[in-house]
Amino acid sequence: MATPSEECFMQNPLVIWIDTFRETNAPPIQYKDISTGIFLTNVMSQIEAQSVHSKVNTNISDVNARIQNWDNLIKNIKAYYKEVLQQILIMRLPNVQTICRDPEKDPSFEELKKALLLVLGCAVQCERKEHFIEKIKTLDIKVQHAIVDHIKEVTDDTQSVLPINPTEQLDSYVEKTLNHLNKLIIERDELAETVLELKQEQEFYQSQIEGKSSLTAVSPEKHHLVVELADCKAKVRKLRQELEEKIELLSDVMDELDDTKSQLGKIKTEVSIMLPCLHTSIYIV
Known part of the structure; x- marks a missing residue:
């Protein structure tokens, strides 16, 4: 049974947005889908298949399996920003140890939000951005406004990203x-x-x-x-x-x-x- 903190986290606009990536008729994503890194790795493969350079571990039997998934996920996200989007991530990256060792504690929720924010930045700047933006438009208007603010954090905010080629x-x-x-x-x-x-x-x-x-x-x-x-x-x-x-x-x-x-x-x-x-x-x- 989900804790109150988990339930609150699952109502976050970033989580509501990431749920649009699940397959049609599939059940809503659960907290464990996000915390294990499995679902976000799948999302990155939808954004850019070549951005996922290593196989995701779906058999999460211990903390080491989660760490392996998250290490690979963060490396793939960093590489996508640098090599494809031509941007250097300045913001502090999600702490893998916090997410994997204490997945049900408040600090982990904050680190997961960072990860979701970075994936959002990839989605709205990739070649398929029109497709993903259309999905955002299907969400509740308040969620849409929140997502727009988050997009600005990873596109306009120089505290988060730095373009490699000056604009x-x-x-x-x-x-x-x-x-x-x-x-x-x-x-x-x-x-x-x-x-x-x-x-x-x-x-x-x-x-x-x-x-x-x-x-x-x-x-x-x-x-x-x-x-x-x-x-x-x-x-x-x-x-x-x-x-x-x-x-x-x-x-x-x-x-x-x-x-x-x-x-x-x-x-x-x-x-x-x-x-x-x-x-x-x-x-x-």
Whole structure:
């Protein structure tokens, strides 16, 4: 039976929208269809068959199977934005560990909304966008308005995406890119510091457990330390994943900034060469 939190999540406009991808006469999607990553992988294959590069695991027997599905799904989404839509995702990506290890807790619902938002961005910018937009028009008017606002988040909002090919003045584009770069550097440094603190905490719990090795296996004190250590290790894994993603994103943005600066330099050089000729032409006329 669904929890109140699950029921609330399933009424979210993004969930109502993603339900339009189910086959005709198929029953409405369930929370587990989304949380396992199976349904969203199917949606991505409908958006672009070639965007799904690995087979989805439909036999979800443990958390590792869910993690595998979500790892592949997020990689496919990132690749689609970068290679097909020519956009770099700036927003913080859905946390796979949170979704897969605590699928029925509130933080997981928030991470799933991020995933749905990213899939929405793919759908309304792909070659079949007219088809998917028509489906949006069949929804309740309030849901439509909410979906339109979400579309703006992943198409117009420079806090979420950054186009690889600038669609505005290069000076303005460079300024925005530098702002993103500074933000990413700060986030990277904060994550690195947190990982270090948790690593030290993990080592402390490990030393405490080893120091109490003479305690019986059922000792409450030792059991508490083991639980704390396991929790600490999970946090370290989660933050290391985020740190790796930030470093990768930082590298992409820096590469794009270098390319844009190069383009800007070439344009300025061309302008400086053309100006004297232009002045001469005006003088002759």
